[in-house]
Amino acid sequence: MTASITVSVNGQARELAPGSSLLDLLTGLELDPRTVVVELNREIVRRPALESTSVRDGDTIELVHFVGGG
Amino acid sequence: MTGGGTADALVIGGKTFRSRLMVGTGKYTDNETMVRALDASGAEVVTVAVRRVDLDRANETGILHHLDTDRYFLLANTAGCYTADEAIRYARLAREAGFNEFIKLEVIGDQETLLPDVAGLIEASTVLAREGFQVMAYTNEDLITALRLEDAGCAAIMPLASPIGSGLGLVNPYSIRTIKRRVQTPVIVDAGVGTASDACVTMEQGVDGILMNTALAAAKDPVAMATAMRYAVDAGRLAYLAGRMPTREIAVPSSPTSGMLE
Numbered sequence: 001m002t003a004s005i006t007v008s009v010n011g012q013a014r015e016l017a018p019g020s021s022l023l024d025l026l027t028g029l030e031l032d033p034r035t036v037v038v039e040l041n042r043e044i045v046r047r048p049a050l051e052s053t054s055v056r057d058g059d060t061i062e063l064v065h066f067v068g069g070g
Numbered sequence: 071m072t073g074g075g076t077a078d079a080l081v082i083g084g085k086t087f088r089s090r091l092m093v094g095t096g097k098y099t100d101n102e103t104m105v106r107a108l109d110a111s112g113a114e115v116v117t118v119a120v121r122r123v124d125l126d127r128a129n130e131t132g133i134l135h136h137l138d139t140d141r142y143f144l145l146a147n148t149a150g151c152y153t154a155d156e157a158i159r160y161a162r163l164a165r166e167a168g169f170n171e172f173i174k175l176e177v178i179g180d181q182e183t184l185l186p187d188v189a190g191l192i193e194a195s196t197v198l199a200r201e202g203f204q205v206m207a208y209t210n211e212d213l214i215t216a217l218r219l220e221d222a223g224c225a226a227i228m229p230l231a232s233p234i235g236s237g238l239g240l241v242n243p244y245s246i247r248t249i250k251r252r253v254q255t256p257v258i259v260d261a262g263v264g265t266a267s268d269a270c271v272t273m274e275q276g277v278d279g280i281l282m283n284t285a286l287a288a289a290k291d292p293v294a295m296a297t298a299m300r301y302a303v304d305a306g307r308l309a310y311l312a313g314r315m316p317t318r319e320i321a322v323p324s325s326p327t328s329g330m331l332e
Contacts, residue, residue, distance in 0.1 A: 009125065010122045010123065010125055011122075012125060029123075029125060031123060035132055035134050035167075036123060037120075037163050037164075037166045037167050039163065042159075044162060044163065044166050046166065047168075062122065063122065063123040063125075064120050064121060064122055064123060064163050065120075065121070065123050065131075065132045065134070065167075066118040066119065066120065066132065066133050066134055066144065066146065066164075066167060067096075067118065067119050067120075067121045067131050067132065067133050068094075068095040068096040068097070068098065068104065068118065068119065068133050069094060069095060069096040069117055069118050069119025069147055069149050069283075070094030070095070070096045070097070070117055070119075070147070070149065070234070070235075070261075070281075070282075070283030070284065
């Protein structure tokens with residue numbers, strides 16, 4: 001078993017512990033899951049599923065939220 | 071009070087809104103000014119954009135820290151999207167944020183003018199309306215596009231007054247009136263309004279509302295301009311409902327012509 005996996009988060013490579021969930025990722029980044037929408041490999045993962053969804057080596061994750069706009 | 075009062079309600083996608091002025095939240099110099107300008111505008115609908123969380127400064131870019139979501143109706147946009155697929159992706163992400171089914175759909179066709187790609191817009195509108203979105207489509211002032219967007223199931227047609235951020239005002243009142251006359255769907259003029267007189271003239275065409283951002287954010291005093299816009303939108307709406315007098319080329323005296331001294 002490898003010591004860590006590498007995923008892309010908002011275009012940046014991040015090392016995570018194997019078996020990490022998306023919720024673990026958000027917690028590690030100090031992000032409130034209520035204000036962030038998560039896309040895993042182009043598929044939206046709804047909030048209730050964040051804890052039960054594991055990330056795998058090579059996954060591409062996008063974390064988005066609302067910003068000022070017109 | 072807004073426009074013609076409570077009997078003159080604005081209904082979009084089955085939801086009643088209390089103000090005909092909708093405002094953006096971008097480009098303000100600071101969030102405190104934005105919050106005060108929003109308050110002064112009297113707007114209920116405020117637009118927001120969907121962007122990546124800045125992982126290095128996670129708590130600074132999010133707008134929700136600054137908006138009272140009990141007071142304001144968040145209208146997410148797909149600004150910055152250049153294809154139908156991209157706009158659909160952003161719309162789905164925005165809906166997942168969990169506030170509502172409304173989306174201000176932008177599919178931009180050209181970087182310099184930010185004019186819409188109407189083919190992509192109609193395509194994305196069709197897909198999103200089928201998915202249950204209340205699509206408010208940012209479009210140009212072309213009647214045929216507006217009719218196609220209505221056929222696609224859009225909840226509102228949002229023709230531009232002039233290009234986004236230009237402040238050029240209403241350049242084609244005839245086309246806006248034509249769209250308003252021909253579609254049943256609410257018409258909200260979006261983009262290009264620069265100052266209060268622009269907003270008033272736009273509302274006098276009979277449209278259902280106006281969405282603006284830069285006119286407030288780029289004013290020297292955004293809070294004062296927001297107040298001006300609030301009055302201008304109400305004044306324009308009331309003037310439209312009142313029905314203006316006919317214009318004529320020669321003077322007609324307002325005072326009696328009889329009873330003059332010998």
